[in-house]
Amino acid sequence: MSLYFVTILTNMTLISFIAISAYLILIVGEVSFGQQAFFGIGAYITATLTTLLGLDIVIALFFSFMVSASFALVLSVLTIRLSGFYFAVASLSFAELFRLSLYKIEYTVETNSGTVGPNGPEGFQNIRWIFENNVSPDNFLVIAVSSLLALIILLIFMENSKLFKNARLVGKDQIVAQSIGIRPFFYRVGFITLAGGVAGFGGGLFALFNTYIEPSMFGIMLGVHGLAYSIIGGLGYPLGPLIGVFIDIGLLESVRFLSEYRMILFGGLVAAILIIFPEGIISPRLISRIKRKLVKKTNA
């Protein structure tokens, strides 16, 4: 595979983590414009742990997940009385607060591989894990894709669990959920926290792959893309967000003559898809229809 192709695939894989984190929040009925912040937190955590402390990436990514999830937990509890538009604004405010704080965080150390550590607007340079460990772009792609695959498989298994069904009910109709004894608080906080962790994990991988991160990378457009991917992909199944990613980066970015016009095309395409599929391509209703067909087949 050409390096260009490998890079595109890796980028698709990494942004899928944001798309899935947006998906998890949409399931419990909220819209977040702030998932880029958790991606950023995860990126800075992995960068710090691998360069400054020399920790193994498994441990670094674990902490990226945990710390991002903890921030998301705090955010979800603080915003427990907000929903809809108000939650969206709160999540965006949090993300901007985080991004702007990064400009002020400066803690650098000189090492053999150069200056490392968060350095305000200069960003965090020399995240040399892939060079030090001789990880080729192909090998990194394997690491990223297998992590994503593991997450997707886990989500697909969870999809039929009571946990996910209840979460979907909370997202669709909190009143009915409460009337049958489901506590919305638990699902909302749980899913927003999990979403934060997933974005953070992806961010950790992103830092390793990119070898350099800076605050401006974690702006609102990153979160908006993640959100758009899961909306056009649909909320019926965990593969939905990946379809969104594939349409934008896979089709538009990788077709070279289109890539200059990607943002224009993507905007139009999102509108067109939502007119044809108002609930995204893999909508919950589509999944119900497929399940019904399968049941009828097995009964026949």
Place this chain on the structure above:
Amino acid sequence: MLELKGLKKLFKGISVLNGVDISIQQGTKIGLSGGNGTGKSTLLNIATGFLTPEEGAIILNGDNITHFEAWKFARLGVKRTFQKVRFNEALILKEQLHTSDAIIKRNLDMLKDAGLIDYLYAFPNEVPLPILRKVEVIRALLERPRYLFLDEPSAGMAATDLHDFGEFLKEHLDADISLVVVEHRLELMKKIDANIIELRDGKLDNGNIIA
């Protein structure tokens, strides 16, 4: 016993409930009547935890549960249905019962009587309203609540369906379930032998009743 004591509720400064007292014993059937805007639905919302009263208390078997959230009322066995049926248009009815196959099997008779068996795999927009109304009742009944509040269950039903719905309730409400039905149509209340109480000017017409 579920006791509602001195319930008062204001909406935008206007008093809707003005001191409602009622004790609901295990197994009683109550029909709550009253004109539009007399606070029947408000009373039902308060009794099931969906609204909190400005004054007064809700006591369940001696415990004050006034400030509990609605989901906790449901877990304590105080359940309800809604005036307008609430279903997720993207899910088949079987999934909207939010229960396990084992519990569905255990309640097969009830599902058959409701005519739901033929519609288990249908979307709500493919199902006649009287059946949806029964599905709402079934959804509330599956976990064997102690108290069931029905909010205008006959809204939008033809007279023949009403009769059928009454039969269904009579057949499937255990003797020890306490039922409170908010309803305009006396026919249904009579069918299930409910004690009819009227809500007027924010109070129950017969004062401190023990139903």
